[in-house]
Amino acid sequence: MSVAAPAPLRVALLGCGVVGSSVARLLTHHREDLSARIGRPVELVGIAVRRLGRDRSDVPVDPSLFTTDAADLVTRADIVVEVIGGIEPTRDLLLTAMKSGAAVVSANKALLAEDGPTLYAAADDAGVDLYYEAAVAGAIPILRPIRDSLAGDTITKVIGIVNGTTNFVLDKMDTTGAGFAETVEVAQALGYAEADPSADIEGFDAAAKAAILASLAFHTRVSSAQVHREGITDVTAADIAAADAMGCVVKLLAICERVATPDGDAVSVRVHPAMIPRTHPLGSVRDAFNAVFVEAEAAGQLMFYGRGAGGDPTASAILGDVVEVARHRVNGGRGAGESAYADLPVLPMGAAQTRYHISLDVADRPGVLAAVATAFADHGVSIETVRQQVVDTDRGGQVEHGANLVVVTHRAADAALSATVAALDALDTVREVVSVMRVEGE
DSSP: OOOOOOOOEEEEEEOOSHHHHHHHHHHHHTHHHHHHHHTSOEEEEEEEOSOSSSOOTTSOSOGGGEESOHHHHGGGOSEEEEOOOSSTTHHHHHHHHHHTTOEEEEOOHHHHHHHHHHHHHHHHHHTOOEEOGGGSSTTSOOHHIIIIITTTSOEEEEEEEOOHHHHHHHHHHHHHOOOHHHHHHHHHHTTSSOSSOHHHHTSHHHHHHHHHHHHHHHTSOOOGGGSEEOOSTTOOHHHHHHHHHTTEEEEEEEEEEEEEETTEEEEEEEEEEEEEETTSGGGGOOTTEEEEEEEETTTEEEEEEEEOOSHHHHHHHHHHHHHHHHHHHHHOOOOOOOOOOSOOOBOOGGGOEEEEEEEEEEEOSTTHHHHHHHHHHHTTOOEEEEEEEEEEEEETTEEEEEEEEEEEEOSEEHHHHHHHHHHHHHOTTEEEEEEEEEEOOO
16 A cells, blocks of 8 residues: 655745745755655745746746736735735735735845844734744854744844945945945945945945844843934945044944943844954954854854845755745644844833044134044043144135044944034034044954
8 A cells, every 4th residue: 555645845936036036946956855854845836926827937847827816815824935025015915914824934124123023923813933033144054043943042132234335335445445325336246236326325225224123132132213213315425434444344233232231131133334343353354244253151152154135045045944934744743933022121222322533624723632532521521542643724725724634443332422423513712523433343
């Protein structure tokens, strides 16, 4: 008497852009290997797209699998892979999928950062998995190590370069001396930046990823709205040169910290450009690569590095999640759900502590340095170093004598630094506060 072959696990794919095409291709090419690793055959049962009729000959699947009826497709699958992005209708589709008993694998950082708790609750109610390794840093395995490998440790800090577009732009500004606008154009021509690059260069993409990282690392719900966000549009060639003079490089950093306060531990989450020493592991991350640096009490310092975007790298992370949730289907059990037991308060940006690099255009006369130092002291900001250079400026044919004053501070609260800058701006001896940049990575 022959034993019937086990029914295949049905996989539905939402989206067939760059990432979706790679997922479909890898699922098809590696079907036998994936089935062997899972212990049961895997079958792609449909691909939801916005429009039929487009040339998708590069996707090696039966054309009849393409459908515009995503709502129906998610009810016919054991595993739903979502790579369409956005908030709606994606949220409704994923909730429907889980209610229908499907596990979900998503790369949707925006939705997870905005409304992850709703998705987690739906997964719990349905008894299914919700995995999203590909939502942060592409192929780099960072979320699972934080969630699983370091589950017995206490993570104190996660600092990373999590957006390839901005890292490419800042790296080229550093290595070529080019300005911001022309470097963005190069990034667009090479396909690293979208025609509208605002989600990247304004920091929205990195902020969503920071929210996810902080939520996992500190067992606390953190939404993208709670992440302080600054982009790189105001970074100038002069900022890059100033960083170089300090032995630093400018990076857009996502910084998640567990902070001790008089009222107990809290969480600080922020995204902004900062100077970081070239000797720091993150200082050497080039081009469009991503890297995440983790500090934990017992494990110490850990570094995760690799390609943070692109079709195949992101698809690699997605398929890793597919194998994991499929194994749970075959062998029983579920992966870890939401862990928000710590419920730590999220601090405002004003409470964040870091060092600062301030460049001032000042009058070249006695008493200027004393007035500047007094402004810092009045707001409790300690000065680490001061560098002054006499500068002659041609103003309408008349040479005006002045000086460039560069101050680097010790660690201080962001609110105190902001008050200091306002006080400096009000001094009649300070002609302009040229730039203010944070310094990280001591």
